[in-house]
Amino acid sequence: MGQIRAVLCGYYGKGNAGDEALLASLLQMLPPEVTPVVLSGDPQATRDRYGVQATNRMSAIRVWQALRRSQVFIWGGGSLIQDATSFTSPLYYAGLMGLAQQLGLTTIAWAQGIGPLERSFVRQIARHAFRGCDAVSVRDARSAQFLVDWQVPFTLAPDPVWALDSKPVEGLWDIPAPRVAVNLRSHRHLTPERLEILTQAIAQFQKATDTFILLVPFQASQDLAIAQTIHARLPEVSSIYNLDDPRQIKGLFRGVEMAIGMRFHSLIMAAAEHCRCFALSYDPKVSQLIADLNLPGWELSDLPTDPNTIAEAWIEHYANGDRLNEISIHSLVDRSLIHRQILCKGMEKLGIL
Incomplete structure (x- = not known):
């Protein structure tokens, strides 16, 4: 168990294999000094599958407790900041990022896919949240362009699932x-x-x-x-x-x-x-x-x-x-591992790497 606790926030425990692959990739890339706490739609399934701590992503009290006990907050990959399906989704993620920043946590936006962002107020909220991050990585040029426009420093690398370890399928x-x-x-x-x-x-x-x-x-x-x-x-x-x-x-x-x-x-x-x-x-x-x-x-x-x-x-x-x-x-695969360097960069601010 590492001495640093990090809250991992994404569309986890919701039955979407793409988002689960991002979580598995993030856990694979986390430095060993870090103990992850995953915000999940199904905490028990997340605990059973990955052997990590997990808490209910929709429980305000449990999320608050997880943040207060942690030193790092990570937006864990994928199309979290987009309003094509719902404008409430980016508000949820940006709200948690803003809360983590107010609490003084080191905040990392990791392997993000930004957009579409059709609503101007959502773009402004997203811009503010990204500008407050200690480290940012994105997985595609379209997302990178948002950050260029917002004058947010970032690193661009292929999706981390390229480097995800695979397991054999019985039968x-x-x-x-x-x-x-x-x-x-x-x-x-x-x-x-x-x-x-x-x-x-x-x-x-x-x-x-x-x-x-x-x-x-x-x-x-x-x-x-x-x-x-x-x-x-x-x-x-x-x-x-x-x-x-x-x-x-x-x-x-x-x-x-x-x-x-x-x-x-x-x-x-x-x-x-x-x-x-x-x-x-x-x-x-x-x-x-x-x-x-x-x-x-x-x-x-x-x-x-x-x-x-x-x-x-x-x-x-x-x-x-x-x-x-x-x-x-x-x-x-090699370039996707650049996302691991972003995690290390964030941990360096805490003096553990």
């Missing part, structure tokens, strides 16, 4: 090969009509390639029903892998030839594990990843209406597409 190698992973999530652009088109395309792709389809929900509340719909159409040649541990989800991609993904971290995990990737973008962060990695894909809003067109593109990529090369993967 995966008993599943027929070759295997292709599919991750779709609910979204306003994934209309019932588009889901039907994609389901038909998956069926055509599977028949043409004789692959086994692994349906991989990243958040059961948004992804599982879609996976179940597709599985019902391909009951003999597909399986749903609803895993809780993000390290196992990343490990699953090690046994997969290709991934078709909507979620940002499904594509990062797959690419890091040497899968061919085909992206379906619903969000600017996914579109930026497509550009950064030169991935084939479509904006979901521009999805072709003919299942044959989609299936043919997937078949071509499966047969002839390139994986991310070893040098590129190694570079992304």
Whole structure:
């Protein structure tokens, strides 16, 4: 146990594998001198999965107690400061950051993905919160531009999940090969009509390639029903892998030839594990990843209406597409570890490193 207590704040314990992967990456990168206290939507699950202290993120008394007993506060990665889904979410995170700063804690904004920020008052609150941080790192150029505009010093590095350790998935190698992973999530652009088109395309792709389809929900509340719909159409040649541990989800991609993904971290995990990737973008962060990695894909809003067109593109990529090369993967993993340096920089202010 380290002598410094750090409160870790993010969208943890809410069943989202991407945010859990960020938490696992943060815990992996924390200096050994630090004892983490995780604010979680499911503290018991967080304690059981990671072996750390955790407290209810929505209990004002417990959060206050955690802050008063700690020396460091860390915004733990991902799209916390954005108002596309709700303007209350950035207010929650910025409010906790402001409280931690008022209490005199060392404050670190770690591996942030900032935006969209459509409301001017949310932009002002975010600017104030970031300017009060002792150290800031971001994971993409769009987020960096906000900080440039706000005159906030920062470090830019690839998403830390590139460097996340993976774990093997029991029984995966008993599943027929070759295997292709599919991750779709609910979204306003994934209309019932588009889901039907994609389901038909998956069926055509599977028949043409004789692959086994692994349906991989990243958040059961948004992804599982879609996976179940597709599985019902391909009951003999597909399986749903609803895993809780993000390290196992990343490990699953090690046994997969290709991934078709909507979620940002499904594509990062797959690419890091040497899968061919085909992206379906619903969000600017996914579109930026497509550009950064030169991935084939479509904006979901521009999805072709003919299942044959989609299936043919997937078949071509499966047969002839390139994986991310070893040098590129190694570079992304190495550069993602820069986020560890930001943590160390924050600890240096406390004189422990």
